[in-house]
């Protein structure tokens with residue numbers, strides 16, 4: 308029984324890795340955010356930010372990319388269940404995009420707090 312449970316968890320992990328690669332390969336907004344994440348990581352090394360600053364920056368990057376991934380999933384579901392125009396689909400896509408907006412604004416504020424004092 309324990310083996311079945313472990314096997315299922317490992318399979319779940321495998322699917323999650325596959326999903327991460329699918330997002331990176333096919334989703335333009337995830338590719339842009341990953342590029343920004345790489346630039347911010349280089350900036351972190353360049354400005355020699357503290358451990359706390361690294362932790363908050365990594366959380367901010369993870370938050371934005373995760374919510375963008377969920378936004379993509381919501382858009383895919385919406386297009387699959389109702390490919391035609393519908394106000395409700397528009398609402399669903401808009402609120403999913405709104406969630407990304409909150410995460411992105413938070414990440415920009417975090418970036419400003421970390422880097423503005425270093426100039």
Ligand SMILES: Nc1ncnc2c1ncn2[C@@H]1O[C@H](COP(=O)(O)OP(=O)(O)OP(=O)(O)O)[C@@H](O)[C@H]1O
Pocket residue numbers: 336382389390391392393394395396397398400401404
């Ligand atoms: N089927 C639809 N019915 C009503 N409104 C829609 C529909 N599809 C898209 N919209 C409107 O257009 C906006 C953009 O939708 P779209 O699916 O192109 O998202 P996107 O943010 O451009 O996608 P991506 O993240 O792939 O660039 C939605 O937020 C919504 O307001």
